[in-house]
Amino acid sequence: MSVEAVVLIPALLLVVGLLLVLARVAIADQHVGVAAGAGARAASLERTPAAGERAARAAVVKALGDRGVACRHTSVTLDTSGLTRALGERARVSVEVGCSVDLSDVSLPFMPGTVAVSATRTSPVDPLRGG
Numbered sequence: 001m002s003v004e005a006v007v008l009i010p011a012l013l014l015v016v017g018l019l020l021v022l023a024r025v026a027i028a029d030q031h032v033g034v035a036a037g038a039g040a041r042a043a044s045l046e047r048t049p050a051a052g053e054r055a056a057r058a059a060v061v062k063a064l065g066d067r068g069v070a071c072r073h074t075s076v077t078l079d080t081s082g083l084t085r086a087l088g089e090r091a092r093v094s095v096e097v098g099c100s101v102d103l104s105d106v107s108l109p110f111m112p113g114t115v116a117v118s119a120t121r122t123s124p125v126d127p128l129r130g131g
Helices: 002-044 049-066
Strands: 071-079 091-102 114-125
Touching (some): 002 091, 002 114
Antiparallel strands (some): 071 091
């Protein structure tokens, strides 16, 4: 009985640890996607590219903070050129959010301390909204 336990318990602990790491990465990936969507939506509601960038960055920070995502490093890349389009033209803005997810509290010995996840989302700009 004890030989089986010596073999099975470490293997079981490794499987549980791997599941924790995979769950952390999957949840962080979902939250980063939500943050990118919130940033794109916030930017699309603004009238100028500068205001769109400010609104997008604030929305991304708030969305990640509200969801408790622990990023060692966060990057936000924006394309707000759609906000300069002429009245009546269709356009969109896009936001890409990158996050280095900290795995140090659940990581296994052979796993890295961080994993990079990213997401890009777009949002349409109202074609009848003037600048």
